[in-house]
Amino acid sequence: MKTNLKDLVSILIGVIGFIIPFFLNIPGLSEAGHVALSIFIIAAIFWMLEPVPIYATSIMVILLQVFFLSKQGVLFPEVTAEYSPDSYTEFMGTLANPIIILFLGGFVLADAAVKYDLDKNFTRILLKPFGSNPKFIILGLMVITALLSAFMSNTATTAMMMTVILPIIAKTEASDPLRIGIALSIPFAANIGGIATPIGTPPNAVVIGALSNQGIDIAFTEWMILAGPLVVVVLFFTWLVILRMFKPETDSIPMDFEGKFQKNASAILVYVIFGATVLLWVTESLHGIGSSIIALIPVTVLALTGILDKNGIRQLPWEVLWLVAGGISLGISMESTGLAEWIITNIEWSIFSPVFMIIIFSLVAIVMSNFLSNTVSATLLIPLALSLTTSGAAGEGFSLVLISLVIGVSASLAMMLPISTPPNAIAISTGTFKTKHMTRSGFVVGIFGLLMVALYALFYWPIILN
Amino acid sequence: MDHKIYILIVEDELEVMDALVKDLENFEKIFPVETANDTTEAMNVIDYILDHGHKIGLILCDHVLPGKNGVNLLIELQKDEATARSKKILVTGQAGHEDTILAINKADLDHYVAKPWTEQELQEVVRDQLTDYVIENEKNLLAYMQILDAEKLSEEMRKHKMTDH
Structure with missing residues (x-):
């Protein structure tokens, strides 16, 4: 275990933060609420300062809750008027939450796709109709990146697209701003594309998981209808921003990609399963079979046929599932101990208009996730938003789903810095552009995104939700 | 990065040494270059680098x-476990048939550069070998994208299930 001074200090701050509420008596907050506050503080500090990996913090959160807040824990074995403790299975069960299973299905599918080069060939085939004009090539790259990242991880999509764009970049003049435009278009499109489906990126899972704890289930189709149009608009705008800021000098790029789909039996099976699963997901509202149930189909078939083998299972990104599960689990106790509500009622929300609150939540989410993990940002904000609505503090015009969506979507709109998202980090590592290019264009996209979130939350989402 | 990867x-x-060092200038920003005039000095340099917690990514010999010849080194x-993974390149005009075979079979030689070489040829070989080295030995590949084969590194990241967080 390697630790440096900064990490040790961070851990110390976290532990002190954890201990303090035990010695306080905060009026209006239940005893259990104090404990939940302790857990919230240590989690928030660990997630923000990252002395340990963020998934490790999530695992710890689950343990702390089982240990201190569950019915089987040491502090609250009895149901009292103030607090009726959840069973420990509630906290542990977040690991098998339907949204986690949905993600598992997504991981397995994406893995199989990568193994059989489906993503690469798909890209090459789809890129052809966009011709050789650099403007349209960038558009093509962005559309394909967004499409893929809606179903695969944004990061893996970006890495794959780098293998596509690096040869293109190598063919252009070193002074041509086109290079910057192309290199920026990929991470931006990947970040934005992740918003489009429930499995696009983990913050979406946090939102859906939190809502399902409230008894609100969002169908795959419904999410796509809610988020899809926003993705299209923001993506198109980003394309315009990139063209304007980094105007291509050359007017033609020779493209000579050949997509060759593998034709062996396993590959064909993967194509069929991929296509069928996606089709079943996007038509959830027609047939009514839950997307997480459908997600088990590819997992099962790929395991039965040996395409998903023992090593494949071992190499799945389990840490992401723990990360999301810990986040959902934290939300449970913040809610049930009354902590979230206590935080909320300390602010006189009724003086703010819904528009103002939507903008504030969106802005806070965007700013936070520029510096923190997007999932962590959503995790920390969602419980607050939930109690804001369930406590009635916010008044009319402020629905649970609406504000959760605002947070979930906004968390993915942060792309100003290399550290904002892993796709940003990959893109800048190529050395094709400088941080200032990313910051400037990412800022414009972020502001536009904020505006769009507000407009959609005010005018479009209410129509769909009602 | 807490450790450096040396050439x-x-x-x-x-x-010849000057020419080699000059041709590898581009890599120095990330991969510091050390030199030795014979095998004894080489062993000392290697021990020094390893003792300081760094690694040998590539040996051009x-x-x-x-004293002892290059193939034997x-x-x-x-x-040695600490240098088994280092990429090994023989740069020579005079290694006979048998020595070369020995180098391939016993030293797991990664490449053979015949003298005289061209700058471009040498840089390509070194870039390829170092790319393989970091893929096989390093966790964070992003740091090498600018200097090494970015396409190959990206492909590796694509296959390694990089995730969002």
Whole structure:
């Protein structure tokens, strides 16, 4: 275990933060609420300062809750008027939450796709109709990146697209701003594309998981209808921003990609399963079979046929599932101990208009996730938003789903810095552009995104939700 | 990065050494270059680098050296766990058939550069070998994208299930 001074200090701050509420008596907050506050503080500090990996913090959160807040824990074995403790299975069960299973299905599918080069060939085939004009090539790259990242991880999509764009970049003049435009278009499109489906990126899972704890289930189709149009608009705008800021000098790029789909039996099976699963997901509202149930189909078939083998299972990104599960689990106790509500009622929300609150939540989410993990940002904000609505503090015009969506979507709109998202980090590592290019264009996209979130939350989402 | 990955050049002729160092200038920003004139000095340099917690990514070695020859050095390094993974290139005009076979079989030689080489040829070989080295040995590949084969590194990241968080 390697630790440096900064990490040790961070851990110390976290532990002190954890201990303090035990010695306080905060009026209006239940005893259990104090404990939940302790857990919230240590989690928030660990997630923000990252002395340990963020998934490790999530695992710890689950343990702390089982240990201190569950019915089987040491502090609250009895149901009292103030607090009726959840069973420990509630906290542990977040690991098998339907949204986690949905993600598992997504991981397995994406893995199989990568193994059989489906993503690469798909890209090459789809890129052809966009011709050789650099403007349209960038558009093509962005559309394909967004499409893929809606179903695969944004990061893996970006890495794959780098293998596509690096040869293109190598063919252009070193002074041509086109290079910057192309290199920026990929991470931006990947970040934005992740918003489009429930499995696009983990913050979406946090939102859906939190809502399902409230008894609100969002169908795959419904999410796509809610988020899809926003993705299209923001993506198109980003394309315009990139063209304007980094105007291509050359007017033609020779493209000579050949997509060759593998034709062996396993590959064909993967194509069929991929296509069928996606089709079943996007038509959830027609047939009514839950997307997480459908997600088990590819997992099962790929395991039965040996395409998903023992090593494949071992190499799945389990840490992401723990990360999301810990986040959902934290939300449970913040809610049930009354902590979230206590935080909320300390602010006189009724003086703010819904528009103002939507903008504030969106802005806070965007700013936070520029510096923190997007999932962590959503995790920390969602419980607050939930109690804001369930406590009635916010008044009319402020629905649970609406504000959760605002947070979930906004968390993915942060792309100003290399550290904002892993796709940003990959893109800048190529050395094709400088941080200032990313910051400037990412800022414009972020502001536009904020505006769009507000407009959609005010005018479009209410129509769909009602 | 808490450790550096070194390039080691073992060569006794001063002019050749200068030419090698000059051709590898581009890599120095990330991969510091160390030099040695014979195998004894090479071993000392290697020990020094390893003792300081760094690694040897690549060894460019002449064959005909005072004292022990280059192939023997490479074989010895291949036996040592700390340098077994280092990429090994023989840069020579004079290694005979048998020595070369020995180098391939016993030292797991990664490449053979015949003298005289061209700058471009050498840089390509070094870029390829270092790319393989970091893919096989390093966790964070992003740091090498600018200097090494970015396409190959990206492909590796694509296959390694990189995730969002």
